[in-house]
Amino acid sequence: MPESFQAPIGTRDVLPPESARWQALVAGFAGLAGRAGYGLVQGPVFEDLGVFQKVGASTDVVRKEMYDFEDKGGRRLALRPEGTAGVVRAFIQHRPTTPWKVWYAAPNFRYERPQAGRYRQHHQLGVEALGSDDPDLDVEVVSIAADLYASIGLRRVELGLNSLGDATCRPRYRAALVEHLAARAGDLCDEHRTRWEENPLRVLDCKRAPCAAATADAPVMIDHLCDPCAAAFERVQVGLRALDIGFVVRPRLVRGLDYYRRTTFEFAATALEGAQDAVGGGGRYDGLAELLGGPPTPGIGFGVGIERILLACDAEGAFPTPAATVDAFVVDVTGGDAARDLTALLRRSGIAVDRAFGGRSMKAQMKLADRSGAAVAVLVGEAELSAGTVTIRRMAEGGGQAQSARDDVVAGVRRALAEAAPR
RNA sequence: GUGGCCGUAGCUCAGUUGGUUAGAGCGCCGCGUUGUGGUCGCGGAAGUCGGGGGUUCGAGUCCCCUCGGUCACCCCA
Incomplete structure (x- = not known):
C-alpha cells in the first residue's frame, strides 16, 4: 500500500466553502486597518531564534512552545510564535519614519498539544503602532480590535484592561510583590513554588488554587503606578468611554509575554466554553525596540486569533460562511x-x-x-x-x-x- | 509535557455474549424514452473495519504495541 500523508499534528486545511469566511474576515480587517492609516506588513514566517528569546525568556511561549530548528547553514531559527517581535525587528532594521502603523494577517506557531481553539499553526490578525506613547494611540489600537468584533457581529466579547506600569514604577511594585510572595512561597502551586522569582507577576495570573489563595490579598500594579503611568491609564479609560467601548479593569491581567508596559488588554469571548476563550489581546511595549538593539521607541499592538474568533462566531451563530455562487x-x-x-x-x-x-x-x-x-x-x-x-x-x-x-x-x-x- | 475518550464507505454513524458474502442515512454517479435542475422513485460505485503483532477453529468485536483524532490540565490566539 502506498504511503499516504496528512497534515502535521495541530495544523489543518481550510478548504472551500469555509475558506470564504477567512477571505471575508481578512478583507474586512484590511479595510478597518487601512481606514485608520495602517499599511500591510509582510514579514518572514521565521526569524533568528534570538529575536524571540530576547523578548520572552521567562515565558511559556518561548521557554517550552518554541518551534525552533537549525537550517543547513547552522543558523538557529524559529517559526514565529507571535507577531510583535518580528515587526519590531523589521522596524529596527529599516527605520521607517514614525509613527509607523502596520497591520498583518499571518500564521503563528507554537509547539504544544492541540485542543479546541488551539493549533500548532494558528493565524492572527493584528496591528502594531510604533513611535508614540500617546495614550490616545492605545485607544485607537484597542478600538480597531473592538470594531473588528463588532463588524462581524460578534457580541459577547469582554474587554479586560490593565496597566503594568513602566520602568519607574514597575520595579518598585515588583519589590512589593516579591515581599508578599516571599512570605508565602511555600503555599504556591508546584510550578511557581520554585520559579516564582523569575517572573513574579505571572503568579498573579496563575489559575491554580494554591496561587490564587496565596495572592488573594497581594498588592496590584494599578495601586502603585507612578504619576505619568496613572495619568496615561486614566486617559485610556476616558478615551474608551468616549468611543463607547465597554471594558473592565482587571488588575491581575498579566499576559503571556513579558515585554508589556503600561496598557495591556485582552478580549475574551464569553460564548466559548472552556479555557480557550481569549480571542485577542495586546498591549504597550515601550522597552521592546531597545531590547532588540534598536533606538528607544514606544509601541503598542494587538493580535486576534482567526480560528478563535470564528469559533466564537459559530457559538453565537454570527458571521456565517458566505454562500459560494457564480452569476x-x-x-x-x-x-x-x-x-x-x-x-x-x-x-x-x-x-x-x-x-x-x-x-x-x-x-x-x-x-x-x-x-x-x-x-x-x-x-x-x-x-x-x-x-x-x-x-x-x-x-x-x-x-x-x-x-x-x-x-x-x-x-x-x-x-x-x-x-x-x-x- | 501529563491525563480521559475515540479511530468501521467521501461525511455522520449502526454493527447483538467473537461466528457465514460488513450495514444505514447523507453525499456522489446513472436511469425514470423525444434537449432542462431543485421534489420523488429505481439502480450503481465506493470500506484490506487506522497500522502491526497476539489469543482463537474463527476477530470490526478480546489483549499488547504503535500511529492518528479529540477533549482537558498548564498556558495562550
Whole structure:
C-alpha cells in the first residue's frame, strides 16, 4: 500500500466553502486597518531564534512552545510564535519614519498539544503602532480590535484592561510583590513554588488554587503606578468611554509575554466554553525596540486569533460562511466549443461563470448548474448551435427562459441577472 | 509535557455474549424514452473495519504495541 500523508499534528486545511469566511474576515480587517492609516506588513514566517528569546525568556511561549530548528547553514531559527517581535525587528532594521502603523494577517506557531481553539499553526490578525506613547494611540489600537468584533457581529466579547506600569514604577511594585510572595512561597502551586522569582507577576495570573489563595490579598500594579503611568491609564479609560467601548479593569491581567508596559488588554469571548476563550489581546511595549538593539521607541499592538474568533462566531451563530455562487452557468451539449468560448467571453465581461467538464448529459449539467447557485443558465444545444443563438434560463422557480442571439449573450445574461429574483 | 475518550464507505454513524458474502442515512454517479435542475422513485460505485503483532477453529468485536483524532490540565490566539 502506498504511503499516504496528512497534515502535521495541530495544523489543518481550510478548504472551500469555509475558506470564504477567512477571505471575508481578512478583507474586512484590511479595510478597518487601512481606514485608520495602517499599511500591510509582510514579514518572514521565521526569524533568528534570538529575536524571540530576547523578548520572552521567562515565558511559556518561548521557554517550552518554541518551534525552533537549525537550517543547513547552522543558523538557529524559529517559526514565529507571535507577531510583535518580528515587526519590531523589521522596524529596527529599516527605520521607517514614525509613527509607523502596520497591520498583518499571518500564521503563528507554537509547539504544544492541540485542543479546541488551539493549533500548532494558528493565524492572527493584528496591528502594531510604533513611535508614540500617546495614550490616545492605545485607544485607537484597542478600538480597531473592538470594531473588528463588532463588524462581524460578534457580541459577547469582554474587554479586560490593565496597566503594568513602566520602568519607574514597575520595579518598585515588583519589590512589593516579591515581599508578599516571599512570605508565602511555600503555599504556591508546584510550578511557581520554585520559579516564582523569575517572573513574579505571572503568579498573579496563575489559575491554580494554591496561587490564587496565596495572592488573594497581594498588592496590584494599578495601586502603585507612578504619576505619568496613572495619568496615561486614566486617559485610556476616558478615551474608551468616549468611543463607547465597554471594558473592565482587571488588575491581575498579566499576559503571556513579558515585554508589556503600561496598557495591556485582552478580549475574551464569553460564548466559548472552556479555557480557550481569549480571542485577542495586546498591549504597550515601550522597552521592546531597545531590547532588540534598536533606538528607544514606544509601541503598542494587538493580535486576534482567526480560528478563535470564528469559533466564537459559530457559538453565537454570527458571521456565517458566505454562500459560494457564480452569476451564470454555461451548459453545452454540442461538444464543448461553445462552453469553452462562452465562459471565457462572459468572464472577460466581468460576469462570474462556471461550467461542466467531461461532456456530461444536459440533465447532469443542469444539476451542476443548480448546485452552483447560478441565477441564470446559458444553454447551447444543437438547435441553438445551428441557429446561432443561446437559451438563457432563469434558475429560480418559475423563472422561465428565452432565446437570445449568440452575439448578444453578454447583454442577454446581464439582463437576465438584473431581472432574476435574488436567490 | 501529563491525563480521559475515540479511530468501521467521501461525511455522520449502526454493527447483538467473537461466528457465514460488513450495514444505514447523507453525499456522489446513472436511469425514470423525444434537449432542462431543485421534489420523488429505481439502480450503481465506493470500506484490506487506522497500522502491526497476539489469543482463537474463527476477530470490526478480546489483549499488547504503535500511529492518528479529540477533549482537558498548564498556558495562550
